[in-house]
Amino acid sequence: MEALVQLRGLAKHYGEGTTRVDALRGLDLDIHAGQVVGLLGPSGSGKSTLLNLVGAIVEPSAGWMRLDDEVVYDGKWTRRDLRRLRLEKIGFIFQFHNLIPFLSVSENVEVVLDLVGQGRPQAQARARELLDYLEVGEHADRRPSQLSGGQAQRVAIARALANRPRIILADEPTAALDSERAGIVMDLLRKVAVEQSAAVIVVTHDEKIFDRFDAMHVLRDGRLTA
Amino acid sequence: MNLALRDIRHRLGRFVLTCVGLALLLGVVLSMIGIYRGIVADALQLVRLADADLWVVEGGTQGPFAESSRIPKDTRETVARLQGVAEAGVLTFQTAEASHGPRKIRLYVVGYEIGRLGGPAQLLAGRAIARSHYEMVVDVRSGIPLGARVRLGAKDFTVVGLTQGRVDSGGNPVAYLTLKDAQELQFELEAAAARNQAARGLEANLNQVNAVVARLHPGVAAESVAATVRRWKHLGAVTQQEQENLLVSSVVDRARKQIGMFTATLLLVSAVVIALIIYTMTMDKMREIATLKLIGAPDRTIVGLIVQQSLALGGIGFALGAALIFLGADFFPRRVILLPGDAAALGAVVIAVCLLASLMGVRYALKIDPAQALGG
Ligand SMILES: Nc1ncnc2c1ncn2[C@@H]1O[C@H](COP(=O)(O)OP(=O)(O)OP(=O)(O)O)[C@@H](O)[C@H]1O
Ligand SMILES: [Mg+2]
Numbered sequence: 001m002e003a004l005v006q007l008r009g010l011a012k013h014y015g016e017g018t019t020r021v022d023a024l025r026g027l028d029l030d031i032h033a034g035q036v037v038g039l040l041g042p043s044g045s046g047k048s049t050l051l052n053l054v055g056a057i058v059e060p061s062a063g064w065m066r067l068d069d070e071v072v073y074d075g076k077w078t079r080r081d082l083r084r085l086r087l088e089k090i091g092f093i094f095q096f097h098n099l100i101p102f103l104s105v106s107e108n109v110e111v112v113l114d115l116v117g118q119g120r121p122q123a124q125a126r127a128r129e130l131l132d133y134l135e136v137g138e139h140a141d142r143r144p145s146q147l148s149g150g151q152a153q154r155v156a157i158a159r160a161l162a163n164r165p166r167i168i169l170a171d172e173p174t175a176a177l178d179s180e181r182a183g184i185v186m187d188l189l190r191k192v193a194v195e196q197s198a199a200v201i202v203v204t205h206d207e208k209i210f211d212r213f214d215a216m217h218v219l220r221d222g223r224l225t226a
Numbered sequence: 227m228n229l230a231l232r233d234i235r236h237r238l239g240r241f242v243l244t245c246v247g248l249a250l251l252l253g254v255v256l257s258m259i260g261i262y263r264g265i266v267a268d269a270l271q272l273v274r275l276a277d278a279d280l281w282v283v284e285g286g287t288q289g290p291f292a293e294s295s296r297i298p299k300d301t302r303e304t305v306a307r308l309q310g311v312a313e314a315g316v317l318t319f320q321t322a323e324a325s326h327g328p329r330k331i332r333l334y335v336v337g338y339e340i341g342r343l344g345g346p347a348q349l350l351a352g353r354a355i356a357r358s359h360y361e362m363v364v365d366v367r368s369g370i371p372l373g374a375r376v377r378l379g380a381k382d383f384t385v386v387g388l389t390q391g392r393v394d395s396g397g398n399p400v401a402y403l404t405l406k407d408a409q410e411l412q413f414e415l416e417a418a419a420a421r422n423q424a425a426r427g428l429e430a431n432l433n434q435v436n437a438v439v440a441r442l443h444p445g446v447a448a449e450s451v452a453a454t455v456r457r458w459k460h461l462g463a464v465t466q467q468e469q470e471n472l473l474v475s476s477v478v479d480r481a482r483k484q485i486g487m488f489t490a491t492l493l494l495v496s497a498v499v500i501a502l503i504i505y506t507m508t509m510d511k512m513r514e515i516a517t518l519k520l521i522g523a524p525d526r527t528i529v530g531l532i533v534q535q536s537l538a539l540g541g542i543g544f545a546l547g548a549a550l551i552f553l554g555a556d557f558f559p560r561r562v563i564l565l566p567g568d569a570a571a572l573g574a575v576v577i578a579v580c581l582l583a584s585l586m587g588v589r590y591a592l593k594i595d596p597a598q599a600l601g602g
Contacts, residue, residue, distance in 0.1 A: 087522025
């Protein structure tokens with residue numbers, strides 16, 4: 001079976017000359033649909049950089065990537081193409097959940113659907129369904145500032161899932177959660193991976209969830225080890 | 227989903243306060259324009275006060291409103307006998323301070339001869355001057371009621387009639403006296419101002435007026451009569467049309483320059499205020515904008531957010547300011563004339579200013595990198 005995410009010779013450096021930092025040094029990686037993979041490594045090893053490359057936020061210095069039948073970064077991709085890719089195919093979950101403070105909880109989820117042109121009633125229904133599923137449905141009309149850290153994190157997950165993305169990228173999603181809540185989030189990500197046949201990539205230092213991954217990749221100095 | 231509106235609601239207090247500040251600024255701009263229109267209208271009403279077709283003035287001068295003009299009083303008879311002239315009258319003009327009870331009011335005093343051209347044409351209330359002494363018709367703007375006694379110089383006058391909309395270019399209400407009263411007042415005031423130069427005497431003064439006005443028979447060209455008068459030594463003639471043009475270009479041009487400069491400055495200040503507010507509002511939203519970009523919002527959405535907020539700020543500020551001035555126009559010490567066209571033009575300028583002012587915020591927002599949403 002063809003991998004959903006294929007990375008070939010992916011490299012990224014920041015700056016030039018004496019200030020040059022090689023964050024990733026030529027990386028090959030396959031991730032299949034339905035898989036939940038962990039990305040580990042010491043601070044500065046390039047985990048976030050890799051996530052940003054896969055998430056079409058940062059462009060690589062060399063190499064290419066295939067996402068769900070589309071070859072990204074073959075030199076022809078514009079900023080607008082990358083934006084569309086992010087909107088349609090990728091869901092982001094960050095450590096700092098980045099909810100939009102001037103939107104209600106429900107609107108934070110609806111906004112993604114609004115951007116792909118869905119009507120208000122459908123967007124509302126979908127947001128309600130996701131929030132209920134993540135057990136934050138009763139807070140739908142609140143502001144993000146009125147939520148606990150765990151609740152906000154689940155709203156952020158609902159937003160990431162709203163467009164049924166093929167690839168879900170999570171940077172330290174459980175760092176702010178206790179082990180029970182962390183377990184719930186991981187269960188949920190697995191469920192989405194299976195049900196939507198999506199690939200889930202999780203950057204983590206969190207040892208309590210190490211046993212939840214189908215595969216673990218360790219980065220060191222911009223290269224994959226073991 | 228309208229993001230601009232939701233963000234505004236989220237920080238309503240700050241937004242409303244900014245709108246109110248902008249409303250005051252734009253209100254001042256609008257009142258400036260209204261005052262300018264008022265000055266033009268007042269000036270035109272002033273030159274139209276005599277209901278004349280032709281003004282005969284001192285040779286080489288441009289008439290009593292532009293500079294001082296003195297001509298012999300008997301010029302009137304000569305003018306009245308001219309071919310095409312229906313009637314003629316003499317006028318004197320001066321400003322004088324009057325007291326009405328404890329109140330001091332500057333009046334623009336016009337002297338005319340009872341029964342001759344130059345008196346108040348339409349009265350708002352009361353009657354025209356009937357006695358040759360100590361009666362006065364004054365404009366309602368003075369606030370002096372009918373029947374009141376007003377002290378001018380050393381004499382008391384009774385207000386027998388009121389006019390409306392007659393003020394001089396400085397906004398002083400016009401007061402009509404008989405020619406004799408006006409000339410005596412002038413002599414009195416001049417003597418007081420320059421007692422040692424008073425040698426000219428009352429007699430000389432009584433033979434001098436500031437202008438002779440004439441009304442022509444229908445169909446007679448004012449220009450041809452004016453040309454005849456100009457051939458006489460020491461006399462000049464200005465047609466009513468020339469008089470109006472002159473006033474517009476002297477009094478009104480100056481006002482336009484001053485008020486135009488104020489208006490431009492205030493608009494510039496408004497633009498800077500809008501630009502700064504929009505810029506800081508955008509900076510405060512840096513993270514939200516980065517997040518929106520990250521989840522795939524197009525630039526159009528981001529630009530729309532900022533431009534809509536800018537337009538809302540300007541639009542609400544302008545509407546509030548306009549409402550304020552339309553309601554408060556009557557409380558201004560000067561005549562304020564608000565034309566819908568002027569308001570519409572200012573509205574259009576405000577919209578342009580808003581678009582321009584949002585450029586800085588838009589530039590900043592477009593430079594935000596979606597990766598900035600990820601930083602701690
Ligand atoms: N925008 C940037 N400009 C310059 N250097 C950068 C930038 N982003 C990352 N780097 C550098 O690239 C290297 C990899 O950074 P990255 O953020 O990918 O590490 P990480 O594995 O996510 O670390 P952490 O566990 O601390 O989050 C680091 O040396 C970092 O300093
Ligand atoms: Mg990192």
